[in-house]
């Protein structure tokens with residue numbers, strides 16, 4: 457190994473590369489400063505309440521490059537990108553927290569879809585949050601017992617109907633404050649259905665967290 461190759465190897469060890477662009481990254485963080493700043497971090501004024509939903513916290517606005525990453529992960533099983541996005545999600549959500557919940561409940565996938573895909577992206581994305589907060593991830597409390605159609609193919613009314621009785625509580629939960637976690641929140645229909653089930657079974661406080669959420673630009677009239 458010549459000196460320059462050695463120097464490169466040394467540099468990569470002490471200054472690992474940004475997961476997006478390959479430049480030197482911020483110590484202890486997956487990205488470089490430029491890539492971190494270019495991401496569509498959700499601003500407090502963009503976090504408008506979702507109709508009929510508990511309060512929500514999201515790291516990002518659902519737009520490029522986050523939307524592309526999430527779609528790529530869903531269909532390409534890129535677990536390294538999933539881990540990076542999980543870390544970024546924690547970076548966006550943790551500073552917004554007012555009270556730490558007792559547990560996180562990732563939105564469950566139906567077993568058939570889980571077997572086909574091999575992983576639940578909501579669960580994988582929530583791992584760094586659970587780890588950093590030192591709270592459990594609830595993976596068996598609720599199952600999805602109806603193979604629902606992908607929500608993205610339906611309108612708002614069809615989404616709600618599609619989800620009726622889609623979830624089932626398997627074990628009573630001792631936790632009083634639970635954060636439901638999904639990869640993306642659009643209308644909030646999935647989270648609303650899960651929140652209703654938890655609240656009907658003794659949970660006192662439910663909130664919704666996600667990696668990204670869609671935002672609606674208010675119509676302006678002149």
Ligand SMILES: [Zn+2]
Pocket residue numbers: 474475476477478479487488489490491492
């Ligand atoms: Zn970068």
